[in-house]
Amino acid sequence: MTVAVRFAPSPTGLLHIGNLRAALTNWLFARKEGGTFLYRLDDTDEERSRPEYAEAIEEDLRWLGLTWDRFARESDRYGRYAEAVEALKKAGRLYPCYETAEELGLKRKALLAQHRPPLYDRAALKLTDADRARLEAEGRKPHWRFKLEHADIGWDDLIQGKKHFHGRDLSDPVLLREDGRPLYTLTSVVDDLDLDITHIIRGEDHVTNTAVQIQLFEALMAAEGRGAVPTFAHFPLIADSGGQGLSKRLGSLSLRSLREEEGIEPLALLSYMAALGTSDAIVARASHEELVAHFDLSHMGRGTPKFDPDELLRLNAQVLHALPFDAVRNRLAALGMAADEAFWLAVRPNLGKLTDARDWWEVTHDPVVPLVDDAGFLAKAAELLPPEPWGPETWGQWTEAVKAATGAKGKALFLPLRRALTARDHGPELKTLLPLVGRERALARLSGQTA
Structure with missing residues (x-):
């Protein structure tokens, strides 16, 4: 069996690090197992989907180097979803419901007030043909629900272990809206079957969806005579440093913001996210190949990982220092x-x-206003400044001469020179920076002139 996984974002907003965890985990799993990675755009939410978000998702994935082997777009597949709907209707697993959103909301509130789970009561199954004809004559259009079997549902989750549900504890999901458009629960399963997805790796907020979708997989397989239920893995959702969940529209942690505003390197972000929430050390990896080599899904923990911007910045510096x-x-x-x-x-x-x-x-090429602590000391240093050409040894030779002439040493020797030459207290080693500043600028700055 060839492993096949997918990343299936909706183009309703910018990707953030929570989305990245799904994309990266699936990509690493596919590459480690020698399988395929599908990028699927789940764009059937026509009210909220935007082409600019679809473009941004592709831009983010390419920036990160998370290349895909296959691409699919749900809006291209409406005909296929219609076929699946007809197969489910024929099998008796889809039934029409006529409650309005307001009526369903009242039912939900009543159940919650009784401290009962807000499950759909299947009232639509009790409607006669005459009832349905009357409701449709009133102008009501049905939405269609999938009839769950009241049976055990279980699977061995690759991260969470054995999971167990019962159909009677779940609400029959709506698969088709009143206007005939299919919803995520249906489209995702049809796509996963048609595109031979073997493993579905996603956030733990989908665990209940998985229980429902397993029955939907089985119903479609029985109705159409093909396919297989994928293997599932559900990872914990990322929280911010304060323990709060991340929103899709939390711009400060969008991938675009991290790239364009925060200056994060792709390998730094990938290194951090690949190790976050696992038993692996958080270290900067030098390449995508190294990320794949160290990936192991079994290392992913079940606790809630917290995103630490400071840790990401530390990795970012490490990556830059090696470029x-x-x-x-x-x-x-x-x-x-x-x-x-x-x-x-x-x-x-x-x-x-x-x-x-x-x-x-700017320090090495543009005018700098020097910081002068001791004009006499700097004047003596200027007298001793050697002629060019300069190399890495110039700084040591010059400071030894200044030390011998003034008696200054340590911080008293080096800091005034640094402040005059760079107008800063800290920075790169002056043995490498001084040749870039050059003798003309250095003399001017030692004399207190802007240069």
Whole structure:
């Protein structure tokens, strides 16, 4: 059996890290098992689906390098869903219901007031042909529910272990709206059957859906004579650092925001999300291949993982510190820095985000207002500044000469020079930064001039 998994987002908003957990876990599982990864756009919610969100989802996946082997779009498959509906009707598993949303809401409230679960009472099954004709003559159009069998439903979940439900404890789900459009419960199962999905890996908020859908899988398999029920795995949902759940519209944790506003590197985000909530150490991985090599679904825990932005930023710095110049050349140019390898190697160890390089580009290429603590000390240092050309050894030679001439050492020697040359208290090693500043700028800044 060839493993086949899917990531099936709805284009109703920007992807956030909760969505990423589903996409990445499925992608890693497929690659580890030598299987296929399907990207399926679940876009039958026509009121809320937007083409710009569909474009954003694809952009996010490509940015992360989560390439797909197959693509499907639910809005292209309405005819197939209609066939499945007819098969279920013929098998006696779909029945028409005529309650309005308001009537169903009142039933729900009444049950909750009695401390009973808000299950549909199957009143529509008691309607006669005459009742249905009368309701339709009044202008009512039916929605269609799937009739669950009152039987045991169970499966061995790859993350949560044995799961058990009973059909009598579940509400018959609506599969078809009054306007004839199919709902997620139906379309997802039809797609998974048709596209030979072998494993469904998704959040634990779908556990009850799975119990319902297992019966729907079995009903369609019996009606159409093909297919197999997939294997299921349900992972815990991610919470924020305060323990609150994540919303699809929580912009601060959307993938677009993390990329464009927070400056997060794709491998940093993937490394963090691959290890979050598992027994694996959270470390920066150097490649997608390394991520796959270390992936094991059995390492995923059942506790609620908390997303820690500080941990992600730590990984982001680690990833940047390992990037070769060729990997960032074009990105630096896009940020207005015609940088060379010497500049990148000098500033790379001090970056938390790539955009931080701009700060050091300004130090080495733009006018800087020096911070002067002791003008006399800086004047003596300027006298001792060696002629160019400069290399990594220049800083050590120069500071040794200044130390011998002034008696300054340690912080008293190095900090005034750094503050004058860079207008900052901290930063890259000056043995690599000084040659980039150059002698002309250095002399001017040591003299207290903006240069």
